Amino acid sequence: MYDVTARNISGCGLSALMSEEGRRVSGEAIISSIALLHDRGNGMGGGFAAYGIYPERAEDYALHLMYYRPDSRDRTERILDDSFDVRLAEPIPTRPVEGVPAGPALWRYFVQPRPGRAGTQSKDDYVLSLVMRINSEGIGSYVFSSGKNMGAFKGLGYAEDVGRFYRLEEYEGYIWIAHGRFPTNTPGWWAGAHPFTLLDWAVVHNGEISSYGGNRRYLEMFGYRCTMQTDTEVVAYLLDLLIRRHGLPLEAATAALAAPFWHRIAAMDKDQQALMTAIRQVYAPALLNGPFAIVFAHAGGMVGLSDRIKLRPLVAARKDDFLFLASEEAAIRLMCPQPDLVWAPEAGEPVVGWVRGGSLEGVR
Amino acid sequence: MRERQTFTLREGRAHLPADNMHYRPLNELVHAAVARGATHLRVSGVNGQRYLADGLRGDLALEIEGVPGNDLAAFMDGPSVEVFGNAQDGIGNTMNSGLVVVHGSAGDVIGYGMRGGTILIRDHAGYRVGIHMKEYAGSRPTIVVGGRAGAFLGEYMAGGLIVVLGLGAGDRPLVGDFCGTGMHGGTIAVRGRLEEAHVSPHVRVSEATDEDRALLAPQLEAYAERFEVPLALLEDERYWMLRPASNRPYGNKYAI
Amino acid sequence: MTTYTPLRSYLPPRFRVYRDDARCIRCRACETQCSFGAQRYDEEDDLLLADDGQCVGCHRCEALCPTRALRIEPNPSAYRENANWTSRDIRNLNRQAETGGVLLSGMGNDRPYPIYWDHLLLDASQVTNPSIDPLREPMELRTYLGSKPDRLEFADGRLATALEPQLMLEMPVMFSAISYGAINLNVCKALAMAASQMGIRWNTGEGGLHEDLYRYGQSAIVQVASGRFGVHLDYLETASAIEIKIGQGAKPGIGGHLPGEKVNEAVSATRMIPVGSDALSPAPQHDIYSIEDLRLLIFALKEATRYTKPVSVKIAAVHNCAAIASGIARAGADIIAIDGFRGGTGAAPTMIRDNVGIPIEFALAAVDSRLREEGIRNRVSLVVGGGIRCSADVVKAIALGADACYLATAALIAIGCTLCQQCPTGKCAWGIATNDPLLARRINPEVAAERLVNLLTGWEMEIKEMLGGMGINAIESLRGNRLRLRAIGLTDRELDILGVLPAGQ
Numbered sequence A: 001m002y003d004v005t006a007r008n009i010s011g012c013g014l015s016a017l018m019s020e021e022g023r024r025v026s027g028e029a030i031i032s033s034i035a036l037l038h039d040r041g042n043g044m045g046g047g048f049a050a051y052g053i054y055p056e057r058a059e060d061y062a063l064h065l066m067y068y069r070p071d072s073r074d075r076t077e078r079i080l081d082d083s084f085d086v087r088l089a090e091p092i093p094t095r096p097v098e099g100v101p102a103g104p105a106l107w108r109y110f111v112q113p114r115p116g117r118a119g120t121q122s123k124d125d126y127v128l129s130l131v132m133r134i135n136s137e138g139i140g141s142y143v144f145s146s147g148k149n150m151g152a153f154k155g156l157g158y159a160e161d162v163g164r165f166y167r168l169e170e171y172e173g174y175i176w177i178a179h180g181r182f183p184t185n186t187p188g189w190w191a192g193a194h195p196f197t198l199l200d201w202a203v204v205h206n207g208e209i210s211s212y213g214g215n216r217r218y219l220e221m222f223g224y225r226c227t228m229q230t231d232t233e234v235v236a237y238l239l240d241l242l243i244r245r246h247g248l249p250l251e252a253a254t255a256a257l258a259a260p261f262w263h264r265i266a267a268m269d270k271d272q273q274a275l276m277t278a279i280r281q282v283y284a285p286a287l288l289n290g291p292f293a294i295v296f297a298h299a300g301g302m303v304g305l306s307d308r309i310k311l312r313p314l315v316a317a318r319k320d321d322f323l324f325l326a327s328e329e330a331a332i333r334l335m336c337p338q339p340d341l342v343w344a345p346e347a348g349e350p351v352v353g354w355v356r357g358g359s360l361e362g363v364r
Numbered sequence B: 001m002r003e004r005q006t007f008t009l010r011e012g013r014a015h016l017p018a019d020n021m022h023y024r025p026l027n028e029l030v031h032a033a034v035a036r037g038a039t040h041l042r043v044s045g046v047n048g049q050r051y052l053a054d055g056l057r058g059d060l061a062l063e064i065e066g067v068p069g070n071d072l073a074a075f076m077d078g079p080s081v082e083v084f085g086n087a088q089d090g091i092g093n094t095m096n097s098g099l100v101v102v103h104g105s106a107g108d109v110i111g112y113g114m115r116g117g118t119i120l121i122r123d124h125a126g127y128r129v130g131i132h133m134k135e136y137a138g139s140r141p142t143i144v145v146g147g148r149a150g151a152f153l154g155e156y157m158a159g160g161l162i163v164v165l166g167l168g169a170g171d172r173p174l175v176g177d178f179c180g181t182g183m184h185g186g187t188i189a190v191r192g193r194l195e196e197a198h199v200s201p202h203v204r205v206s207e208a209t210d211e212d213r214a215l216l217a218p219q220l221e222a223y224a225e226r227f228e229v230p231l232a233l234l235e236d237e238r239y240w241m242l243r244p245a246s247n248r249p250y251g252n253k254y255a256i
Numbered sequence C: 001m002t003t004y005t006p007l008r009s010y011l012p013p014r015f016r017v018y019r020d021d022a023r024c025i026r027c028r029a030c031e032t033q034c035s036f037g038a039q040r041y042d043e044e045d046d047l048l049l050a051d052d053g054q055c056v057g058c059h060r061c062e063a064l065c066p067t068r069a070l071r072i073e074p075n076p077s078a079y080r081e082n083a084n085w086t087s088r089d090i091r092n093l094n095r096q097a098e099t100g101g102v103l104l105s106g107m108g109n110d111r112p113y114p115i116y117w118d119h120l121l122l123d124a125s126q127v128t129n130p131s132i133d134p135l136r137e138p139m140e141l142r143t144y145l146g147s148k149p150d151r152l153e154f155a156d157g158r159l160a161t162a163l164e165p166q167l168m169l170e171m172p173v174m175f176s177a178i179s180y181g182a183i184n185l186n187v188c189k190a191l192a193m194a195a196s197q198m199g200i201r202w203n204t205g206e207g208g209l210h211e212d213l214y215r216y217g218q219s220a221i222v223q224v225a226s227g228r229f230g231v232h233l234d235y236l237e238t239a240s241a242i243e244i245k246i247g248q249g250a251k252p253g254i255g256g257h258l259p260g261e262k263v264n265e266a267v268s269a270t271r272m273i274p275v276g277s278d279a280l281s282p283a284p285q286h287d288i289y290s291i292e293d294l295r296l297l298i299f300a301l302k303e304a305t306r307y308t309k310p311v312s313v314k315i316a317a318v319h320n321c322a323a324i325a326s327g328i329a330r331a332g333a334d335i336i337a338i339d340g341f342r343g344g345t346g347a348a349p350t351m352i353r354d355n356v357g358i359p360i361e362f363a364l365a366a367v368d369s370r371l372r373e374e375g376i377r378n379r380v381s382l383v384v385g386g387g388i389r390c391s392a393d394v395v396k397a398i399a400l401g402a403d404a405c406y407l408a409t410a411a412l413i414a415i416g417c418t419l420c421q422q423c424p425t426g427k428c429a430w431g432i433a434t435n436d437p438l439l440a441r442r443i444n445p446e447v448a449a450e451r452l453v454n455l456l457t458g459w460e461m462e463i464k465e466m467l468g469g470m471g472i473n474a475i476e477s478l479r480g481n482r483l484r485l486r487a488i489g490l491t492d493r494e495l496d497i498l499g500v501l502p503a504g505q
Helices: A028-036 A072-083 A123-136 A159-165 A212-220 A232-245 A250-257 A262-266 A270-282 A329-335 B023-035 B210-227 B231-235 C029-033 C060-064 C087-099 C185-198 C211-219 C233-238 C265-271 C291-304 C321-330 C350-355 C360-373 C391-400 C409-415 C445-469 C492-498
Strands: A010-019 A046-051 A061-067 A084-091 A105-113 A141-145 A150-155 A175-183 A196-198 A201-207 A292-298 A301-306 A315-319 A322-326 A341-343 A351-354 B013-017 B040-047 B061-067 B077-084 B097-102 B118-121 B142-145 B158-164 B185-191 B203-207 B239-244 C015-019 C039-042 C047-050 C070-074 C120-122 C143-145 C167-169 C173-175 C220-224 C241-245 C311-316 C335-339 C381-385 C404-407 C485-487
Touching: A010 A028, A010 A292, A010 A301, A010 A329, A028 A046, A028 A159, A028 A175, A028 A329, A046 A159, A046 A201, A061 A072, A061 A123, A061 A150, A072 A084, A072 A105, A072 A123, A072 A141, A105 A123, A123 A141, A141 A150, A150 A159, A159 A175, A175 A201, A175 A292, A175 A301, A196 A232, A201 A232, A212 A232, A212 C360, A232 A250, A232 A292, A250 A270, A250 A301, A262 A270, A301 A322, A315 A329, A322 A329, A322 A351, A329 B040, A329 B061, B013 B023, B023 B040, B118 B210, B142 B210, B158 B210, B185 B210, B210 B231, B210 B239, C015 C047, C029 C039, C029 C060, C060 C070, C120 C391, C143 C381, C173 C185, C185 C211, C185 C409, C185 C445, C211 C220, C211 C233, C220 C233, C233 C291, C241 C291, C241 C335, C291 C311, C291 C321, C311 C321, C321 C335, C321 C360, C335 C360, C360 C381, C360 C391, C360 C492, C391 C404, C391 C445, C391 C485, C404 C409, C409 C445, C485 C492
Parallel strands: B013 B040, B040 B061, B061 B077, B077 B097, B097 B118, B118 B142, B142 B158, B158 B185, C173 C404, C220 C241, C241 C311, C311 C335, C335 C381, C381 C404
Antiparallel strands: A010 A175, A010 A201, A010 A322, A046 A150, A046 A175, A061 A105, A061 A141, A084 A105, A196 A201, A201 A292, A292 A301, A301 A351, A315 A322, A315 A341, B185 B239, B203 B239, C015 C070, C039 C047, C120 C485, C143 C167
């Protein structure tokens, strides 16, 4: 029986940029871009994820936490101290911004799993299980970012206001993704804003996942707990399951999430047919149904994907070593007035950017 | 937000710089100009402002430099809008009459419920173009796409004309999947190469007759002239005409 | 057999036959059609006369009377009103007093237990998620039944995993087991033809596979039941799947019963038993006394057919079916079929039919949840049956967690059955539950198949519309998606078991 009933559904806007050379840029560009998509949100949530922002501590897991109750931090730090070697603990720097109401306390910790603690688990799985535990412990704490040399920054308010609140113009990253929300339920729920992250994954999502209930029950079989009261959460966990744990190639994973129609499969060559049929049979519970445009990022790059009948907009562009993705072309033009190439990706076909010959091996 | 802008009207013409302007004050300016008798407006520095030319009536010629935001010319009745750049989603939603020209590509959901007027797109158009276009009392809407169109072209079409020319399509299909699904009126014409597998069973396909070509001629001429493409290039090709197989496609659906 | 004088019955007729004599044209169709002897033509008086005591309320005569002169009505109770001793109870007591026998009935539990499908409501999408129009946009109902691996493996970027055999269905329903002998060959043919045409499957039940039906083998699921009727290698090899029948919803815990009256030459040949002998399927499969024995049989069948067909295990919905199902999944079954207490039958003891077993809605929810908790839901596909009445029931079942639904009663009703429950007599006037060749002739397989195809076509469209209304365009996105259901009028406990929220939340 599910105790989490409320599910925030959002119309929204998203924008993303990355440098395939790994060149880092400040958050200024992405903030302006998402500001242009202001009307796609309603001020009830905004957020960003950036990669390459903690180069001096690139090997540590950077945990970003929200603390809702006066005793949350204490209780959480006890768990953290017990499970991790905490190299640095500090509040996340912010500035007051009109439009961003008072919210939870925001802290970040740079940690390593305590030696010998992980046992037969990989370090990643160890961190993942701690994150799941803290988030469902009911102590008013939420880990909203848990990757290395990357971080999510999100909260209540229009995205551009949230960006200024977190002083993102002071960070430099080689991947930036951003999102502004238009939720149809209105709790003051900072953790419900996008992006959703798990370890290295960050996902922003425009749309509604009508298969959420089924996706969620599938993920629960593998130990993922959906606690963020929003359907996007399942996307982050599905990516982690399919790509990191099951080791599927990227194209197979995106095919599972946005599977081609049977009649399209029937027109493919034999090998492709067999592959796609097997994917749809085995990963049927991972299919994302409903309208969506998604951008997900990891240390090695980012991917844009829309649902198989493209009910949500997604535009892509390239200039030199930069790849851009956004809900509207104008949002890209603000970051890059004269792209070399602008195009509309096909339904269900991923747009993939890799950093300097990167791959998913680092993720697995 | 900047303070209230003003503009100068000279012989019915004005220039509105829209750089960094929010769509509200921009559209107010446009409507104000029309109210003051403007016949020709040039709006420059446009990037993402929505609802331009929405609900505009009359004889206005509007030039847009940049990428206009969503829902350009929705509910428009009369004016002509020319975009120098790509355009986004929702152009000509329930447009009644007028002209929209895009020197570039356009996004999704173009001409939804369009009742009259013409939309000319130089390059490609996205998904769900021309849904439920309808004809009534002599008014017939038209959409011409110079390049490719995505899936669900002409879905639920009840009237009007869509022409897809396939310029610059390479070897990609000119129309996407589910073309004409639910079509029960109107016509879609595809130049040269039609991907039959993409055409809905609700549609019957025939090669263009002389009458059909006479129907298409004004649209081809308009496109050729507007985008400076040789007319011969457009005319010297076969055209495939897609029309509804029945005007009651779901007659047998119910058990009373 | 010694001479036996039946005791006199004091029971009034259950039905009365009303004839509007002004309309009656003395065509005598009713006399020909009634197989129970309730209609008789009197030469002398040129009148059609009815013997109400023989009427079973099957309405065959009424349906075929060309002038609609007939009206069959329940006989108003002659007894004083008594909520505890209803006329049904009084009737049963009298019949047992007259015969000393076990009360026997046909078709499924007809008692007024709650129907949980009717307490479940479906979602529809608005604004934040468009509904999808199934007439114009793709809507995928294709379903693969069979065991799925935990994951796919890739080697050098190529697929390295081979899947277990799967059954492909074009829509998530199949015809459930109805044995040849319980029904006649014409009905079997109709089911087979319709299943073939619609890209689904039909199930032979424990009656074996008549030689005329071998050409429909590819669309057949053959049953291996405790009586092993008609089970031999050809039978196994011609089918697309094999179902081990442990139990059925109408009579959990006891065996099948085909009365000797229905075992004619053809039935005898197909079941490979003597003519006129009762075909009794023992209660337990005598080679399965524990779960590891089941595993033995499953793999024996897989070995015998070289691992080319999925093996299904059918159980009745009973109290601990979640645990049983878990065991069955771990025993190597590819499909688990669960039959709820409303399941139909050609013959079952009335007490068992009406009092044993649980509703399929609970069994399904419990099994699906349990398999997920154990992380083994992917090892089996779940097929549920037992009173699936309409396409909405199918959609709700899938949302609760089923992969597909089994239909039997609904299919027979589509062909003409009126649920008069006289199946054990073998005198079915509609020509369905009878092997009497004169009666069986009343079913034209082509016509019956057309009716079944119509039924499935209508349901297919309805399922697509309901899915579309929820903003879903592929059936797998509804499977187990209990958030698309809400319940009304259920207790907290029931909500808990079903895993469904109450309407309003």
